[in-house]
Amino acid sequence: MLTIKGRILLFLAEQGGIARELPISTVKLAEELKISQQTASRVLIELERAGLIERAGIGRKHVIKLTEEGLKELLEMYTSLKRVFETPVEVELEGYVFSGLGEGAYYLQIPYYARKFEEKLGFKPYPGTLNIRLTGRDQVLRRLMVEKAADIEIESFSDERRSYGGAKCIRALMNGEEEVAIIFAERTHYPKEVVEVIAPICLRERFKLRDGDKVTLKVRVSPINL
Amino acid sequence: MLTIKGRILLFLAEQGGIARELPISTVKLAEELKISQQTASRVLIELERAGLIERAGIGRKHVIKLTEEGLKELLEMYTSLKRVFETPVEVELEGYVFSGLGEGAYYLQIPYYARKFEEKLGFKPYPGTLNIRLTGRDQVLRRLMVEKAADIEIESFSDERRSYGGAKCIRALMNGEEEVAIIFAERTHYPKEVVEVIAPICLRERFKLRDGDKVTLKVRVSPINL
DNA sequence: ATTACTATTTCCCGAGTAA
DNA sequence: TTTACTCGGGAAATAGTAA
Numbered sequence: 001m002l003t004i005k006g007r008i009l010l011f012l013a014e015q016g017g018i019a020r021e022l023p024i025s026t027v028k029l030a031e032e033l034k035i036s037q038q039t040a041s042r043v044l045i046e047l048e049r050a051g052l053i054e055r056a057g058i059g060r061k062h063v064i065k066l067t068e069e070g071l072k073e074l075l076e077m078y079t080s081l082k083r084v085f086e087t088p089v090e091v092e093l094e095g096y097v098f099s100g101l102g103e104g105a106y107y108l109q110i111p112y113y114a115r116k117f118e119e120k121l122g123f124k125p126y127p128g129t130l131n132i133r134l135t136g137r138d139q140v141l142r143r144l145m146v147e148k149a150a151d152i153e154i155e156s157f158s159d160e161r162r163s164y165g166g167a168k169c170i171r172a173l174m175n176g177e178e179e180v181a182i183i184f185a186e187r188t189h190y191p192k193e194v195v196e197v198i199a200p201i202c203l204r205e206r207f208k209l210r211d212g213d214k215v216t217l218k219v220r221v222s223p224i225n226l
Numbered sequence: 227m228l229t230i231k232g233r234i235l236l237f238l239a240e241q242g243g244i245a246r247e248l249p250i251s252t253v254k255l256a257e258e259l260k261i262s263q264q265t266a267s268r269v270l271i272e273l274e275r276a277g278l279i280e281r282a283g284i285g286r287k288h289v290i291k292l293t294e295e296g297l298k299e300l301l302e303m304y305t306s307l308k309r310v311f312e313t314p315v316e317v318e319l320e321g322y323v324f325s326g327l328g329e330g331a332y333y334l335q336i337p338y339y340a341r342k343f344e345e346k347l348g349f350k351p352y353p354g355t356l357n358i359r360l361t362g363r364d365q366v367l368r369r370l371m372v373e374k375a376a377d378i379e380i381e382s383f384s385d386e387r388r389s390y391g392g393a394k395c396i397r398a399l400m401n402g403e404e405e406v407a408i409i410f411a412e413r414t415h416y417p418k419e420v421v422e423v424i425a426p427i428c429l430r431e432r433f434k435l436r437d438g439d440k441v442t443l444k445v446r447v448s449p450i451n452l
Numbered sequence: 453a454t455t456a457c458t459a460t461t462t463c464c465c466g467a468g469t470a471a
Numbered sequence: 472t473t474t475a476c477t478c479g480g481g482a483a484a485t486a487g488t489a490a
Contacts, residue, residue, distance in 0.1 A: 001229055001231060001232035001235070002227065002229065002232060002303065003227055003228065003229055004464090004465090005227060006227035009227070010310065013449075018310075018315050018449050019315040019317045019368075019447070020317070021364060025473070026475085027474095035465080035466085036465070037466085037474085038465075038468095038474095038476090039464085039465055039466065041476095042464090042466095042476095045474095045475075057473095057474090061473095062474080068452070071452055074227075075311065077227055077228065078304075078308070080240070081236070081300060081307060082304070082308075084236070085300075085301065089244055091246070138246075138291075142245075142246075145245070221245070223244050223297065226294070226297055230483085251454065252454080253455095261484080262484065262486080263485095264455095264457090264484075264486075264487095265483080265484055265485070267456055268456080268483085268484085271455095283454095288455080
């Protein structure tokens with residue numbers, strides 16, 4: 001992915017060639033980067049001519065350090081990549097509403113979950129989940145992406161009666177208007193193309209939804225979490 | 227600095243190819259990256275074979291997206307660069323102590339400066355500066371580097387009588403033992419090979435220094451500030 | 453329009469070797 | 472030892488063109 005010039009420049013920077021002069025021979029450099037001594041020599045000459053490094057020959061020992069230009073070159077690449085990895089991308093999920101068997105509502109009225117959701121999401125969830133069946137190519141992959149990025153954790157829990165499975169959530173925007181959360185329950189009988197959504201309000205009322213209506217979910221995901 | 231594969235992968239990521247399928251032709255891609263259409267086509271084939279991207283031809287329109295592998299590839303480069311730019315490097319300055327004309331002491335007893343230094347550095351400076359003349363090749367460049375990274379600002383100031391010049395400071399470790407600060411005064415009559423150091427204590431006493439004694443200053447600098 | 457083949461040129465890596 | 476030249480082979484880029 002990096003040219004030889006790039007690899008050498010990066011290697012020199014990693015070795016501390018930013019702050020001080022590195023005593024390194026073309027032979028050593030070639031060994032480290034698994035290239036020939038000749039190539040190392042030639043590329044150093046080119047980097048020097050391009051003003052990206054400076055060399056000095058003190059007696060037999062040669063030393064190398066990056067110039068400001070050389071550091072700038074690396075910095076440019078760094079900022080490009082930084083932008084890619086630190087700018088959230090919007091992933092859009094699309095699917096159709098359908099009715100479940102009311103398990104969502106069942107779980108949400110269990111005090112443990114109700115309390116946890118309110119604590120972690122900052123709202124008291126309406127006691128019912130909206131089931132959405134994703135459609136179209138690529139949707140399941142996107143769902144996996146979103147699940148991977150889901151960063152709000154509801155821990156599993158057990159009391160003397162039974163155990164409660166955990167879940168992961170992530171905030172989303174439904175139909176471009178309403179703040180909701182997608183729930184990925186640890187134990188679910190739904191297949192991978194289904195997601196469950198909760199919100200502080202009744203989403204069916206809010207959007208006048210009937211089974212089969214299409215809805216969209218926009219999720220902001222940082223690529224570094226993928 | 228990036229190979230064509232790298233440039234194309236980065237471009238696709240920048241265009242949002244992480245989260246969704248991009249509709250982009252080899253002609254457009256070639257234009258954007260200033261390469262030939264043929265090269266764009268060939269490289270896409272290679273990237274696809276390497277498992278870094280996925281393509282789908284929906285009718286005439288072709289779409290491209292990065293695979294997890296492709297994103298991982300970029301992430302590796304990103305983490306290498308991140309390490310380089312976010313790991314502080316230690317810059318070592320070396321020089322000989324000499325006596326000035328007492329201006330350091332003069333300025334440090336001016337209440338404005340005394341107060342400012344204490345506020346910004348977190349210690350009450352001993353009323354006197356230690357003057358150090360840097361020696362050896364590369365030292366002046368290092369000094370410039372350190373000055374550029376100096377991030378503690380003492381603002382200039384004026385009252386009815388006169389104006390007080392500003393300064394920039396940076397923390398350093400003298401002789402590997404004592405926490406000090408290097409002062410880069412805006413107005414100084416010293417040449418570039420001289421730095422002035424202050425500390426909460428009398429450094430001359432602490433290290434039993436006499437004129438001509440050698441001292442070192444270690445400064446931690448984040449490469450991103452250079 | 454589009455992608456991608458084949459042919460040609462250009463460029464770059466590394467072997468041999470001088471200094 | 473060290474760096475860096477010349478040069479031959481091969482990879483990689485573009486041109487031409489088919490589908």
